[in-house]
Amino acid sequence: MVLSRFWLVIFISSILFIMVGLFTSQYYSIDYVLNGKKDEPILIAEKFINEFPKPLQDSILKADEKTFKVNIDTLNADTTYVFKNKTVKIYSGVQKSDGLLPTCKASLFDIILPLMAYLAFFCGLMELLIISGASEKLAKKLSPFFAQIFPSIPKNHESVSYMTLNFAANFLGLDSAATPFGLKAMESLQTLNPDKDRASDAQIMFMCLHAAGLTLIPTSIIGYRAAANAANPADVMLPCIITSFIGTIAALLLVGIRQRINFKSATLLVGLMSVIAAIVGLLFYINGLNLIEKNFFTSNLSAILLIAIIGLTLTYAFIKEKKFVEQKTTIFDAFVSGAKNGLTTGVTIFPYVLGMLAAISFFRNSGLFEMMSEGISVIFLNFNVSKEITDSLPVAMLRPFSSSGSRGFMIDAMNNFGPDSLTGRLSSIFQCSAETTFYVIAVYFGSINVKNTRYTLATMLLVDLICVITAIAVASWFFVR
Template sequence: MALSRIWSGFIIVAIVVACIKCFFFGQTDIFSWMVIGKADDPTNLTKVDGVIQTCLNAVNICIGLVGVMALFMGFMSIAEEAGGIRLLSRVIGPFFSKIFPDIPKGHPATGHMVMNFSANLLGLDNAATPFGIKAMESLQELNPNKDTASNAQIMFLCLHASGLTLIPVSIIAIRASLKSVNPTEIFIPCMIATFVATIAAMLIVSFKQKINIFQPVILGWVLGISALIAVMVLYLVNLSTAGLQSFSGLLSNGLLLFIFLSIVLGGLYKKIDIFDAFVEGAKGGFDTAIRIIPYLVGMLIAISLLRTSGTFDLVINGFKSVFSAMGADTRFIDGIPTALIKPLSGSGARGMMISTMETHGVDSFAGKLSAILQGSSDTTFYVIAVYFGAVNVKNSRYSVWAMLLADFVGICTAIGLCYLFFGHN
């Protein structure tokens, strides 16, 4: 119900804003922009595809997912038959049994979630989505009310959307291509901001679900992960840009190939029909990719209307006016558009980040902030549409506001870290 109201609100606000611009300010072509789009111009937030092209884009996204979904779900099927997922579930079980109390001990959903979180951590976006959808399908098996999100699904989705990432490689690459003096200097703020957002998501959902986070097991895992991230930061901070990118590629891609190898060897050891298991899993990946098309189309057209109507421009200008009137430092306002768009559109936020860097300078305060914001948040509404759509959940309960609240904590942390690291410039 919450998602339905938000979606309706997006469309109503966008059309009302467009009507005001048309009838009171003479922008008579705004309706055509919203339907058929406007010529691309990275310096203008409103120049994006209209709803017609957006529908085509949504279908193309899903078609593009078919191959990737088939690949990873095929290997997941082998791992399940070979018992690898159950083994992973037992390893992480003591911690997950505390924050996911409704999941039975050793259930495959635990292993699927671990695979998703690991892919996110390593920046493997193509792998994270299939693993995440598989996790949602496993959790749906335990869900007594199939059209309403369960507690476990909400906790998983909020942790996933907080986007804990080790190294934002793509952002570092963009900064390097724009001739940044030190392209890698934003990775520590990104890592810290995503970690804070992840902890915030866990705390918010735990409070709502009445989970005691002060249990020794939970504290031990959180402190252990914190220590591991600290050690990784100490190592990575001394690497050059080329060294950092090389290490990230070796770690992420090497680990992915190691997982494939381990799954195949495990299947051989268990003497299962590996290829048949792969094909059966791949069929499920195809079906899932097609099933999410209506949900993705619906969400993306609402986002498109908001952008082409100029609603984002109004919000950003309003921010600037308020903080200017308060006499506050307004340097962060120029980086805020990236944060506003990121929950709605990953590609749109990426374009806004590049636009901010080109307008204000890649090493400017606004340029660095936009990079940190791009690397420390996720496409919340896209995630909701795809993941809940994959399991036909219609009532998302409080998941939307919980994810947005965690995003807000991450954004505030990113802004504070940017001032801490780069505010003196």
Template sequence: MALSRIWSAFIIVAIVVASIKCFFFGQSDIFSWMVIGKADDAANPLKLDGIIQTCWVSVELCLKLIGILALFMGLMSIAEKAGGIRLLSRIVGPFFSKLFPDIPKGHPSMGHMIMNFSANLLGLDNAATPFGLKAMESLQELNPNKDTASNAQIMFLCLHAAGLSLIPVSVIAIRASQNASNPTDIFIPCLIVTFVGTMAAMLIVSFKQKINLLQPVVIGWIFGLSVIIATLVLYIRSLDATGIQSFSGILSNGLILFIFLVIVLGALYKKIDVFDAFIDGAKNGFNTAINIIPYLVGMLVAISLLRTSGTFDVVINGIKSVFVYLGTDTRFVEGLPTALIRPLSGGAARGMMVSTMETYGADSFASRLSGVFQGASDTTFYVVAVYFGSVQIKNTRYAIGSMLLADLVGVCTAIGICYLFFG
């Protein structure tokens, strides 16, 4: 029900704001922008997709997902039949059994979730989505109320949306293309913010589900993960910008190929019919991509209306006015558009980040803060639409509220960290 109310609110607010701008401020083109979009030309340098174009984009996005989902879900099918997922589940079982007490010991969903988290950590977006959808599918098998999100699904999705990531490769690449003096200077702030956001999501959901995190196993795993991340940070800090991009490429792309190799070799060792197992899983990937189209179209259209109506501009100007009135430093407000749009649309947030760099300069405080926002969280409403939509969940319970609260913690942390690092 929460998603239904939020979706309705997006549409109503967008149309009300647009109506006020049209009839009271003379912006007669705003309704056409909302329906057919705003052109990308000399007169209108910022391109905005209208609801018609957004529908096309939504379907195109799902069609592009078909191949990726088919590939990785096919590989997951091979791994499951060879026993690899069960092995991974036993390894992470002691830790995950505390965070997910409703999941039976050794259940395949634990292996799927750890694959998703690992892919996110290394910035493997293409792999993270299929692993995450497979995890939701596995968790749905245990869900007694098929149209209502289970505790385990909410915990998983909140941790996933927090977006713990080691290297924000795309942000670094964009900063380099914008001639930033040090494109990698947002690396450590991003890592700190994603770690804090992930811990916040874990604490928020654990409090709601009455999970005790003060247990030796949980503390030990968190400490171990912290040590691994700190070690990698120390190593990466010794590299220059070129070295970081090279290391990231080898680590992320090499890991994908390593996963392929291990799965196929393991299946051959177990004498599994590898190709037939792959085809079985790939068919499921095709069906999943088709099933999420209605959910994605609905969510992206509502977000498009908010963008083209100028609702974000109204919110940003309101926030800036408040802080100007209070007499505080308002430099962070120039980076807030990325933070506000990021939970709604990754592509729009990326465009906003580039716009901030072009407006204020790649080395400005606002641009660095915008880069941290872009690299330090996931697109909350896209995740909700795709992941819950893939298993036909209608009642998301407190999932969206928990994600947005964790996002707020991340935004506040990002602002504080950027003032600490960049003044």
């Protein structure tokens, strides 16, 4: 219900803002909202050639293809004059996001189809884990710990193994693997849900822990920083781990208190201390490496572990081939069967993703997001918050709505302020330490047709806020001299 109303608010407020801008002459044309593409110039006016000063007329007419661009400085948007059929169209600035129709197209071809391919492959592997009995063994090992966090899940339930694989994939920065494991976990948890239209406590806990995004190897962030010629691309790694870990603990506490989980349990405390010890130990190891060794370690660990997971799954399935015979199938046929289920899941979630991305497209292109972002930056500046911090806030604000949008702001921040500036580094930490909240809710709950998400959205947004505050504190601690 909350998500539905929030979706309507985004759509309606953005449409109203666009219409007001059109009738108050803020916009010359609003066609870009429907048909424009990201980074394309925006049409702001159209005039007859004789309405321009004579020097400008001459420049336009003498320019190649009658297209004259004015680029006074790098801080202001280019202004482009295009002469055609007795009129000159004036373009200035670039579009922040794809329009509605390109977004609809991109949501299918750039998001859903690749996602369906990932789902097909990893759901095929998961079918092997199920039939071979590997998932059952993993669930038995972890059930004592998960029983404290998810008291409603029966002992040795298969959802435990799926959630474990999802957390592990996120932990290692394996987004392509994390989503299929997560969707399978939600599907498995739904079998235990007595009210199929309403999110269960276990589903809410899983979603909030997933959204906190505990990450050990921020591979993509390091790659973007390396492309921007950062002196040490991996220097944000430790701040990313600390921020995402605090966000995960915050999610556990916020949901746990609401669900009255017993945090005094010895099993839970031992489990948490073990995770903390493992993270600290790995951080000490990484801290002892030189720059080249760190880059080699971070670029290869995730890939090696993913290959290891695939290899071990296939090897274990081969060892337990008798179980496949008992099920009157083969290893390959079982993989194909699981892959088909992955394709079905992709088709199911498409409408939910489409609806959310369409609303975000309107929100960005209306100018409402930029206005809110600038307003928040002004408020922060009045509280004497460093301009370097306020310049990075658009990444934090957009992250819950759009991963690609916030990534664009992050890259822009590194290009304009430098990858080794506080703004560039903080933008990287923001991008790494939170999840695309609205997209994730739409995908995960959409895959099982849950309509009432209860307090999931509010909790996930609060966790996002905690991650933002933590990121600012950690970045200031590490990088402000």
